[in-house]
Amino acid sequence: MPELPEVEVTRRSFADAIAGATVLHARLGKPLRWPLGLAVESLVGGRVGSASRRGKYLWLPVSRPAAEGGLLLHLGMSGSLAFAAQAAAPGAHDHFDLLTDRGLLRLTDPRRFGAVVWSQGLDADPAAKLLTGLGLEPFDPRFDGAYLHQRLAGRRVAVKLALLAGDIVVGAGNIYACEALFLAGIDPRLPAARLSRPRAEKLAQAVRGVLTRALDAGGTTLRDFRDAHGVAGSFQMQAQVYGREGQPCRVCATPVRRIVQGQRSSFFCPTCQKR
DNA sequence: CTCGCATCCTGTTGGC
DNA sequence: TGCCAACAGGATGCGA
The missing domain is CATH 3.20.190.10 (MutM-like, N-terminal)
Incomplete structure (x- = not known):
């Protein structure tokens, strides 16, 4: 969760x-x-x-x-x-x-x-x-495009899996990794090392942006998330791709695709997100 | 060092 | 209604 x-x-x-x-x-x-x-x-x-x-x-x-x-x-x-x-x-x-x-x-x-x-x-x-071994906090000023680009260099795994691994930047799990990649227009299957410096900048911004909005929304309640006083989150209302397989992309109406990476579902728009 | 995969455990959902 | 398979927000620990 x-x-x-x-x-x-x-x-x-x-x-x-x-x-x-x-x-x-x-x-x-x-x-x-x-x-x-x-x-x-x-x-x-x-x-x-x-x-x-x-x-x-x-x-x-x-x-x-x-x-x-x-x-x-x-x-x-x-x-x-x-x-x-x-x-x-x-x-x-x-x-x-x-x-x-x-x-x-x-x-x-x-x-x-x-x-x-x-x-x-x-x-x-x-x-x-x-x-130990945890990556930077996403709101740490050191987490920027240059850092992300440098840490993704040499990795052959897909960029989505590199985000999830948590040794570069912490905090984005399956939902927010999918959402950040959508916002940045990046195909989750793109090999990490092939992400250009400008796109790394976009991705770093997208990670921070999506986490900020999720915080403002009180988190995502898919099924049972509640804060310590029982209050549910509402970020699921603004999800662009997560959990939306087959539904039209909110930007271009192309059906959202679901694939499996690292035994987890990845959701993305094949039109808006490029390799 | 990086990788790909199995693994921990329980509940819910959807198909037949 | 029952049964069974697939799937779920994470991350470690293994062998290759």
């Missing part, structure tokens, strides 16, 4: 409310992608700090009497976080609870590709290795 906009919208929806809270209780449900790496009870008494985001990961600092550290959270394909004053009994897909004096933060994740991992800090900790 969640790409950068959904993760960021989620973060913004609970960060202020939980900052400064004290952990009263914590529980785990079924196993997630990785073990927590800590006895869950030992989170009790911890003081929660200000949530931040790196790529599609959330970082929630927790100062415990025993040690400083925090929780690195990932929502995987089907995860979402809810923060509510009233604590309902956990459902079958609720796999992590952090009950605080300000409310309950709960991770719901049916497919369990998500993760909650304790880390002693973002440096020199095994869990923090999850963040």
Whole structure:
């Protein structure tokens, strides 16, 4: 589910409310992608700090009497976080609870590709290795056409797959990679190394543009995305190609095509997007 | 180093 | 209604 906009919208929806809270209780449900790496009870008494985001990961600092550290959270394909004053009994897909004096933060994740991992800090900790090798944030001023062009050089994979890989730029998943390539007029099958410098500039702008609009729209709710207060996103209303196989391109009316790249669907307009 | 692919898990949808 | 296959917003970890 969640790409950068959904993760960021989620973060913004609970960060202020939980900052400064004290952990009263914590529980785990079924196993997630990785073990927590800590006895869950030992989170009790911890003081929660200000949530931040790196790529599609959330970082929630927790100062415990025993040690400083925090929780690195990932929502995987089907995860979402809810923060509510009233604590309902956990459902079958609720796999992590952090009950605080300000409310309950709960991770719901049916497919369990998500993760909650304790880390002693973002440096020199095994869990923090999850963040090494990540590409630039799309809104980092260093993410520009020159950078993108240089990092795509020498790659034989399709440009769409290079975007999704996350080691060049983070945040664009399947929806926003498709949308950005449409906005930039680039065929997703184009070999990465063959993208010209001017087109790399367009693509960098398109990535930032589509993510900005998605943030403004509160993310994309295809099925079940909600922010931490249950609010759905609406970017799906402005999608140009994603999920629109066979429907007319909004620009030229050519039917949108779906192909498979890297075992994932790519949607594009064969007329508007060129190799 | 880059690549292509299988893999984790559950739910929903559409065809027959 | 039932059954089954295809598909789903991610990303790691493997062998080639």
